[in-house]
Amino acid sequence: MMDSIAGLQLGFSHALTLGNLGWALLGCFLGTAIGVLPGIGPALTIALLLPITFKVEATGAFILFCGVFYGAMYGGSTTSILLNTPGESGSIITALEGAKMARNGRAGPALATAAIGSFVAGTIGTLGISFLGPVVVDLALKLGPAEYFSLMLLCFVTVSAVLGGSALRGLTSLFFGLLLGLVGIDLQTGQPRMTLGVPELLDGVNVVLVAVALFAVGETLYMAWRHTNAAPQVRQVGSIMMSRQDWRRSIGPWLRGSLLGFPFGVMPAGGTEMPTMLSYYAERKLVKPEHAKEFGTTGAIEGVAGPEAANNAAAAGILVPMLTLGLPTSATAAIMLSAFQSYGINPGPMLFEQQGALVWTLIASLYVANIMLVVLNLPLVGLWARILKIPQPQLYAGILVFATIGTYGISNSVTDLVLLYVIGIIGMFMRRFDFPTAPVVIGMILGPMAEQAMRQALTISEGDWTTFLTRPVSLAILLLAVVALVGPRLYGRLVSRAP
Amino acid sequence: MTGRRHLLAAAAGLPAAALARDGWAQQRLASLYMFIPAGPGGGWDGLGRAIEQVARQAGLVGSFQFENVGGAGGSVGLPRFVGQRRGRPDALMVAGSIMVGATLTNKTPVGLKDVTPIARMTEEAGVVVVPASSDIKDLKGFLDALKANPGGTSIAGGSAGGTDHITLGLILKALGRSAKEGSYVAFAGGGPAQAAILGAQVKAGISGLSEFVEQIRSGRMRALATTGATRTDPNIPTLKESGIDVVITNWRGVFAPPGIRPDAREKLVALMTEVHGLPAWTETLRTRDWADAFLTGEAFSAFLAQDVTQTEAVLKEVGLA
Numbered sequence: 001m002m003d004s005i006a007g008l009q010l011g012f013s014h015a016l017t018l019g020n021l022g023w024a025l026l027g028c029f030l031g032t033a034i035g036v037l038p039g040i041g042p043a044l045t046i047a048l049l050l051p052i053t054f055k056v057e058a059t060g061a062f063i064l065f066c067g068v069f070y071g072a073m074y075g076g077s078t079t080s081i082l083l084n085t086p087g088e089s090g091s092i093i094t095a096l097e098g099a100k101m102a103r104n105g106r107a108g109p110a111l112a113t114a115a116i117g118s119f120v121a122g123t124i125g126t127l128g129i130s131f132l133g134p135v136v137v138d139l140a141l142k143l144g145p146a147e148y149f150s151l152m153l154l155c156f157v158t159v160s161a162v163l164g165g166s167a168l169r170g171l172t173s174l175f176f177g178l179l180l181g182l183v184g185i186d187l188q189t190g191q192p193r194m195t196l197g198v199p200e201l202l203d204g205v206n207v208v209l210v211a212v213a214l215f216a217v218g219e220t221l222y223m224a225w226r227h228t229n230a231a232p233q234v235r236q237v238g239s240i241m242m243s244r245q246d247w248r249r250s251i252g253p254w255l256r257g258s259l260l261g262f263p264f265g266v267m268p269a270g271g272t273e274m275p276t277m278l279s280y281y282a283e284r285k286l287v288k289p290e291h292a293k294e295f296g297t298t299g300a301i302e303g304v305a306g307p308e309a310a311n312n313a314a315a316a317g318i319l320v321p322m323l324t325l326g327l328p329t330s331a332t333a334a335i336m337l338s339a340f341q342s343y344g345i346n347p348g349p350m351l352f353e354q355q356g357a358l359v360w361t362l363i364a365s366l367y368v369a370n371i372m373l374v375v376l377n378l379p380l381v382g383l384w385a386r387i388l389k390i391p392q393p394q395l396y397a398g399i400l401v402f403a404t405i406g407t408y409g410i411s412n413s414v415t416d417l418v419l420l421y422v423i424g425i426i427g428m429f430m431r432r433f434d435f436p437t438a439p440v441v442i443g444m445i446l447g448p449m450a451e452q453a454m455r456q457a458l459t460i461s462e463g464d465w466t467t468f469l470t471r472p473v474s475l476a477i478l479l480l481a482v483v484a485l486v487g488p489r490l491y492g493r494l495v496s497r498a499p
Numbered sequence: 500m501t502g503r504r505h506l507l508a509a510a511a512g513l514p515a516a517a518l519a520r521d522g523w524a525q526q527r528l529a530s531l532y533m534f535i536p537a538g539p540g541g542g543w544d545g546l547g548r549a550i551e552q553v554a555r556q557a558g559l560v561g562s563f564q565f566e567n568v569g570g571a572g573g574s575v576g577l578p579r580f581v582g583q584r585r586g587r588p589d590a591l592m593v594a595g596s597i598m599v600g601a602t603l604t605n606k607t608p609v610g611l612k613d614v615t616p617i618a619r620m621t622e623e624a625g626v627v628v629v630p631a632s633s634d635i636k637d638l639k640g641f642l643d644a645l646k647a648n649p650g651g652t653s654i655a656g657g658s659a660g661g662t663d664h665i666t667l668g669l670i671l672k673a674l675g676r677s678a679k680e681g682s683y684v685a686f687a688g689g690g691p692a693q694a695a696i697l698g699a700q701v702k703a704g705i706s707g708l709s710e711f712v713e714q715i716r717s718g719r720m721r722a723l724a725t726t727g728a729t730r731t732d733p734n735i736p737t738l739k740e741s742g743i744d745v746v747i748t749n750w751r752g753v754f755a756p757p758g759i760r761p762d763a764r765e766k767l768v769a770l771m772t773e774v775h776g777l778p779a780w781t782e783t784l785r786t787r788d789w790a791d792a793f794l795t796g797e798a799f800s801a802f803l804a805q806d807v808t809q810t811e812a813v814l815k816e817v818g819l820a
Contacts (some may be wrong), residue, residue, distance in 0.1 A: 141697050185571055187659065199578055327690045329691065348712075456686070456695075
């Protein structure tokens with residue numbers, strides 16, 4: 001504890017120089033910009049920035065990289081909310097309620113709760129890095145594939161929150177997502193599956209692409225198809241500020257989302273998607289009865305505040321295994337580790353001891369970046385929200401252009417564009433026949449992760465299925481999943497039977 | 500790295516020194532197109548950009564143009580390079596052992612036999628590790644456990660069919676077991692694999708030495724053996740000296756498109772020989788911690804053929820090719 005405080009003091013004394021503040025600002029700005037574009041994520045951006053390591057000293061470069069990383073998490077929510085076009089996989093869930101809020105004249109509060117929630121979560125996450133890092137990482141290492149599989153089963157329960165009115169339609173969507181998730185090389189055998197001989201499909205279908213195709217392209221095509229005779233209507237922008245009630249409704253989800261997100265980020269196979277799903281599920285169950293009907297209809301602010309906080313806290317958590325053990329648990333962390341190497345610094349368990357000044361400066365700059373980002377983003381809320389004043393035909397045309405450019409940016413591949421429009425057309429018909437699209441994306445994210453974790457666990461246990469039940473943590477998570485699945489129904493039955 | 504490889508490198512460096520004397524800054528190529536069949540930031544990208552750095556500073560090549568087409572261990576990029584650059588004398592592709600396995604498991608219509616080998620530049624030995632808490636103390640203990648019960652000795656590494664998986668297959672074959680019996684747990688990327696080993700979720704792990712070196716130094720993992728022909732780290736024995744006749748490294752090199760004229764090929768070989776002879780290249784190898792593995796011409800072709808045969812044999816036995 002005392003070491004951490006002394007370290008932070010040292011870090012802030014380095015981070016608050018004019019030059020380093022400049023790097024942080026540049027990083028935040030770049031990060032926000034690329035976060036807004038679907039497809040181009042922080043990993044690719046930092047990879048493209050790697051050549052600066054030849055010219056810029058290490059501290060400046062890493063402050064820039066961390067600014068990009070945090071900025072992308074902020075920016076990712078903006079297009080999710082305004083255009084129903086998620087920029088990163090972590091903000092896919094944000095689009096569920098966020099886009100509905102925007103459509104109902106509440107874009108301002110949705111963007112504001114996302115920005116402030118990101119700030120709250122980023123700060124909690126960075127506090128976690130500063131004071132809890134090594135402890136949490138040792139706990140996270142105790143989780144093996146069996147526990148991860150159980151965690152993913154728990155996440156599958158969250159699908160029930162987005163299934164919509166018809167379980168049959170919802171499950172059909174889920175299975176479509178699981179099917180899409182199977183495309184590509186199977187990690188455990190190295191064999192291609194369902195790639196139809198197309199080499200571009202060997203690495204699978206990109207989940208952001210599918211989300212953009214279903215949410216944005218599908219919606220746009222549907223509008224073009226069904227709304228030919230309707231008079232062009234201009235959407236309400238509504239109040240930009242969060243009301244007192246919005247604040248009251250957001251604080252709980254922010255804190256819960258942050259506490260949920262951080263540990264998932266620290267877990268070597270956790271990532272930013274799972275906690276957003278769990279947070280969405282939790283908020284939907286915990287919401288006050290008078291606001292419950294807003295979920296899935298007019299958009300509930302809790303459903304934006306929680307997942308957005310979870311996403312940002314997880315992003316902070318991802319830095320913990322990287323800084324404490326040198327483990328690259330995400331694409332971004334892997335690129336940052338290669339940047340350490342080009343400075344001749346060996347990232348590993350001794351990083352804190354050997355490069356204390358650098359690491360603490362980096363952590364201090366995360367606090368700085370967080371403040372910069374909320375200051376940068378809040379005034380932008382009004383500006384962004386005004387996008388919705390664009391008449392619908394032009395707005396939807398813009399979304400289509402934007403989605404197309406962003407998708408091409410993922411890997412400069414024409415195959416991706418074909419996929420975008422094929423899945424977009426499927427999305428259009430899903431919209432037409434009332435199939436929910438969110439389960440597709442959830443199935444696509446969870447399916448492959450669950451499959452690999454299950455097979456890894458079974459290889460380790462030599463095919464013994466009881467491994468999921470005999471490992472105590474795994475068993476506890478499974479029981480939690482059972483409670484989450486049947487608990488509400490049992491409770492409902494008990495309440496209805498009572499006179 | 501010990502004597503033999505140094506000698507080899509020095510011998511290869513001689514003609515470069517001679518060339519360098521009469522034409523230090525003589526430009527060999529006005530422009531060079533460098534194709535990276537992987538995303539920016541990885542090992543192949545790093546090699547390509549390091550070659551650019553050294554060659555351009557010495558004035559050997561006027562300008563470089565890069566293209567990254569990532570995916571599936573190079574299986575996505577390779578067909579594109581073969582198709583679009585056929586016969587072009589001013590194009591190079593970075594590739595390596597990962598592609599040998601990937602093209603076999605993915606059954607791609609084109610393979611490394613369809614491009615023109617120019618030079619092998621670097622290599623990295625693999626290492627067999629156990630968690631620090633493991634009761635396996637040395638290589639002998641590991642081999643005994645593996646021989647007695649391969650199914651119960653779970654081993655973490657990179658994607659199936661990759662160099663790590665092939666290494667396990669070769670070890671099993673050397674022990675007189677079948678490669679199929681191994682209990683190999685594939686992880687996407689070094690992070691999750693390292694986490695599984697550090698947390699003792701698996702019995703052992705195999706990967707490139709650079710992936711594990713910091714964990715070994717800090718005492719969280721115990722290195723049992725490296726997989727090169729000679730010791731990479733003086734304190735870690737090789738498999739070969741321990742009586743297991745397995746030598747396998749993760750090598751990287753450059754290839755020209757198919758169908759180029761012999762003189763164009765000679766020119767590219769000369770260019771890479773010159774790059775390799777520059778002090779800046781030696782410096783790059785040192786800072787990046789890459790082992791020199793310079794090899795050109797027939798020797799490289801022969802090595803490549805042998806690597807493909809060895810990899811294919813293991814993959815066939817496991818049932819992946």
